[in-house]
Amino acid sequence: MKYLNGAMRAALCGVAMTAGFSHAALAKEPYKVFLSMSYVGNDWQAEAQNMVTAMAKANADKVNLQIQVAGPVAQKQIQQIDAMVQAGAQAIIVYPISPTALNASIKNACDKGVVVFAYDSSVTEPCAYNVVTDQVALATESAEWVAEKMGHKGNLIFMTGVPGTSVDTDRNKAARAVFAKYPDIKIIAEPSGMWSQAVARKALTEVLATTSWDNIQGVWGATACVQSWSLQMEAGIEKLVPCGTEGTNGMRIMMLPKGSIEGATAPYAPVGAPGISLESHPGAGAVALKLAIDVLEGKKVPKTTLMPLEAVTSENAKLCKTGSFEELAAGCNVFDPGMVSSGWFANIANPATPEVGFQAALVGQPEVKN
Template identity: 55%
Template sequence: MRWIRATLGMVTALALAAGAHDAHAVDKKFKIFLSMSYIGNDWQAEAANMVKAMAASKDYRGKVDLQVQVAGPNAQRQIQQINAMVQQGAQAIVVYPISPTALNQVVRNACQRHVVIIAYDAEITEPCAYNVHIDQPEAGRVTAEWLAQKLNGKGNIVVLTGVPGTSVDTQRTAAAKEVFAKHPGMHIVAEGVGMWSQAVARTEITKILTTHPWNEIDGFWVQVGCYTIASMAKEAGIPDDKLKPCAGEGANGHRIQMLPVNDTGVKGANATYRPMGEASISYASPPYSGGLALKLAVDKLEGKEIPKLTKLPLPVVTSETVKLCQEGTWAEMQAGCNVFQPSIISNPGWFASIYSPETPEIGSQAALNGKPEQ
């Protein structure tokens, strides 16, 4: 029992020390929390960096006291976390919701206590919450239509979905399948479960290729995976001009591959992370949404009215509109570039859709290192 008492004392003392440290730091700033679900993937880490950068930017660092917390993949814990944030005196909570429905009760409670709840990327269906996201069915529809047009309405396609059972995946895939159903010549020959992960996309496509070889496939409609597919085609010895059209999300590697083969401005290209002139459409659920959500939360706390749903314009880049950024500053992106130098972004799975006219505070350095533009 001595052990227990000693440890108990230690824990309490430690906790007290840490608590006292914070207690005086907060003055007139808005107390805002970020409740993330999971941090162990590229998209989440990038979005978190952008929120942090927004809070550290010139206009906001004096206004916002931001605390970032991770709930893990379990909805129960996010419920507990949001409750605890409310108890801690949160004025606003920016949330990446694990589930669109599971948080409804706790969000309603928070709203009753006048806490602004704003969800980014995914959705919270409770009416008192604010939402910032793209139109998921539109993402499925636009990309499927592009593929149908590219293939003249006929051909065998391979589909790679996200995480089954989520609203985002179900809506995107259903919308895309609706489009394909309108073209009797288009056949989905195989459907892999991609889990929104580069690594999983690789194994799933390898599996599909064992039963449906390259020459039987005319195109791909995927969520995460176009970069991987083009890389695998290279390993199979398929030349650049014979790459199959691919509709997928906006990984930087994918967009680099969409640049014309003779593009000499690309620095730091490596193996399959290079221009290939691939016919592609790249859409995205942009990771700046968290930063924008923080901005809207501050607007709301300052008394401005903000819409319940901020529907982000769907970022769409095709082989015709893809344009290389040199530095990746916000100003440069405003001028229309949408893919970044491999020498700056060495991870091809990094999400490149980070430009919004609404967020001049954050550019590529924000997404990479959490550093604001100014």
């Protein structure tokens, strides 16, 4: 599947251009912006927070960013958003735990002139802006790839994510629709990995208490691949089960040809594992903050912005040696294991945010693209 750039896709989707409430006259000091995070027990959210922080630092003359964490509880996030409005928020960037539960609080914020952006996981309140990945396309392509590698038959482990989020709901629905087309594919387990490597490993171990890898022909779901392949290797299995879809660097390293990185040690080493890596872009929050500043300054931005989506397989995996903008522009999409952890997410490139590169994702420091 070929992916259009964000501007073209927005146009095709008929995205309405909406004038933002102008706060320019009030902006004698930096805008008071809050980041409301939900579940943070995974690498993706940590990286996303780093990129938002880097974007705020790159705009330190315009933004005073405060970060709060609600956890996977919608009511607590509602209370946080209400408190942010009372504290004088001019913009709120939110990873919503639910697409609908926050709507009343978001509408209240908008009515008071607060600019609200949801990132990665969307909300349905019309006054809010959404910066998201096309989760249906992500899940459909990765599930079709896994089904094909299974020969459209056999037993499948279907790993789910954080329940209640629009990301998890949309992905699961789209992937199930794919696997349902093939009556000889049977989903034998649906563990929740919570988009966490540690949780995914525990969940897979529990599944294997009642079956074995000899009885499994495919694995699908975020954070499922590194742990499923690692468990197979620990069991002495050489022919690994095809898996999709996570964006971790560990998965992409394991997909590289065996021996292609000198000194790399198992399991964080190239083994030629059969996989497709597609993942939500961890820079969505950074894009949301940048666009929120635009709205605060009276500029027009689309109500929905789609993030880049790239499918990485062993055929197009390309190693980054430094993580420079030049390497990213040249198509590198896997980072040397000496640079980042296995759970670090490798899909950080985005031409729309030249302030946010490798150092931003890694340690929250902005960069300037030459």
